[in-house]
Amino acid sequence: MSTLTGQRPSGPAPYRPSGPARYRPSGLTWTVLRLHRTALYVWGAALLVAAAALIWLVAAGPDARATVGGCDAADPFPMDCGTVHWTTTARIYSYGLALVSAGVTFQMFAVAVWAGAVLTGRELESGTARLAWTQSVTPARWLATRLAVPAALLTAGTALAVLLGNWTRRAGNGHLSGGWFNTNVFISSGPVAITYALAGLALGALAGLALRRALPAAAAALAAAYVLYEVLDRIRMSLWPSVTATGRAALQLPNGTLVLEQGVVSGDGRRLSNYMACSGIDNSAALGKCMRESEWTDFWTTYHPESHYWPLQLVESGLLLAVTGLAAAAAFALLRRRHA
Template identity: 85%
Template sequence: MSTLTGKHPSGQAPYRPSGPARYRPSGLTWTVLRLHRTALYVWGAALLTVVAALIWLLAAGPEARAAVGGCDASDPFPLDCGTVQQTATARTYDYVLALASACVTFQMYAVAVWAGAVLTGRELESGTARLAWTQSVTPARWLATRLAVPAVLLTAGTTLAVLLGNRTRHAGREDLSGGWFTMNVFISSGPVAVAYALSGLALGALAGLVLRRALPAAAAALAAAYVLHEVLDRFRMSLWPAETATGLAALQLPRGTLVLENGAVTGDGERLSNTMACVGTDSAAALGKCMKETGLTDFWTTYQPESHFWPLQLVESGLLLAVTGLAAAAAFALLRRRHS
C-alpha cells in the first residue's frame, strides 16, 4: 500500500529537495564538470580571449586591407605582393590573427596533457575512479562520460573559433594571414582543427589508462601528440594528388599555389629538378634563345592549387578521426580487460 501511495513505510513521505537545491544539476556529467571546473575555466577564458580578438579583428580587417593595397591577380610572380610596405595597422592585424590561429592549432597539446594527467591519470592514481566504480557507475560509463563531455565542449568551442577565424581572415588581406598551406592557417581554417583536438583528448585518455600516474601520462600524451602532429605536417601535401604544369603554364601559376617541385626538361627528355634557368629572360625570343643555348626544351612544376584545400582538409580529418577512434577503442578495451 505504501508503494501505491508513494509514502515511506514508516508513514513519512520520502525526502525531496525544495527551493534552489531542487533544481541543482546532478548526475555523472555534472560531476565531471564540477571535478574539472578549473580546466573548464582556463579553457573557457582562452576561448573567450581568442573569440574577442577575432571579433576585434573583424572591425580592423577593412582598414588593414586598405593600408596594404591591392595585388594584381595576373602578376606571374605573386610573391612580389608581399614586398609592399605594411602600416602599423596591417602588422597588428597580422600578429593578432597569427596568434589566434596558433592557439587553435596547438590546443591539441594542452588537451592531450590535461586528458593524460588530470582526466584519467590522476583519478586512477588517487583512487577516485575506483571509488566511483563502487557507487553503481561502471568503468565503461565512467570513461565514456569523461570522453564525451570534453569532446562536446571542444567540438563546439573549436568550431566557433574556426568559423570566426575564417570570417576574420576573409575580412583582411590574404597576404596578412599567410598562405592557405602554412601550418597555422591550414589547421585553424577547417574541420581538421576539431579533429586534432579530439585526437589529443583520446591519446591523453589512453596514456592515463595505460600508465595510471599523472606525470608519466602527461609526458606520454604530449609525446604522442607531438609525433602525430609532426608526421601529418610533414606529409600533409602528399595526402591528395598534386598537379603538374608544363610550358609557360609552369611559369605562370595562379595566386595561392604551393609549389612542391619544379625544373626543366633537357633535349633527351631528362627532367632536372629545381632548375629554372632562362626564367628571368625579358622576352619570349630571349627565352627561346636561352633554352636553345642551354639545351632545355620545356619547364615543369608540380604544385598544390588552392582548390585542393578542402580535399586535403577532409583526408587529414579522416586520418585524425581514425586515430581518435582507435585510441578510444584501445582505452575501452584496456579498461574492460582490467575490470572484467
C-alpha cells in the first residue's frame, strides 16, 4: 500500500557511493588489475627503465657511430669490414642496447612463470577462483578476463619497447647493435617480440589450469616456454627459402647477409661445403689461375639477405600466434570440461 499512497517503503535506503568513490573503476577488469597490481607495478617499472635507457642511448648514437670504420666497396668480403674502435661510448651503447634487447627477448619466460604461478595456479589452489564463480562470474568469463587484460598490456608495452629499440639502433651502427639475424636482435626488433610474450601468457595459463598448483604450474610453464624458444631458434632460418649465389657473386655478398653455407664446385660437379680456396684473391686473372690449379670450377654460397628479415618475422609470428591460440583454446576446453 505504501506504493499506492506515494509513501517510500520502510527500511534502509540502498547504498550509493558519493564523491570520488562514485567514479572509482569497478568490474572484473578492475578486479584483475587490483589483484595483480604488484606484477603490474614491477612490469611497468621495468618498461620505464628500459625506455629511459633507450632514449639515453639515442644521444650516444652519433658518437658511437663514429667509432666504426667505413667499408671498402672493392672488398670481396664486405662482412669483414667496419672495424670497431672500442671506445667507452661504443661499449656503453653496444652493451646497453644488448641488455635491453635481451630483456625484451626473455620476458616470455617471466610472463609464463607469472601466468602459471599467480594468474591461474594460485587462484585455483587457494579457492579464489571458485569464490569468484559463485558471484555471477562464469568460469569462461573469469579466464577470458585474466587473459585479455594482461594480453592488452603486454602488447602495448612490448610494442613501445620494440619501437624505441629500433629507434636506438638507427641512431647507432649495425656493427654495434648486432646483425638482424642475431637471436636477441631479431626477436626484440619486430612483431615476434609481442607474439612471444602472448605465447608465454597462454602457455602459463594452460599450465596453471592443468596443474592447479602455483609452483608446479610455474615450472611447467617455464619448461614449455623454453622448449618453444629453442625449437623456433633452431628452425628460424629455414622458415623462408634461402638464396644461393654462384660465381663471383658468391664472394661479394652485400652487407647484412647471413651466410648459411658456402664452398666450391669440383671438376666433377660436386659441391664441397665450407671449402673456400682461392676466395681471398681480388684479381680476376689470379683468381682464374688459382681455380685452374685447384681444379675448382665455381664458388657457391647459400645465404639470407637482409630483405628476408620481414618474411621471417611474419612467418614466425604466425607460428607463435597459432601456438597461443591452441594453448588458449585448450585452457578454455579444460575449464569447460571440469566445470560443465
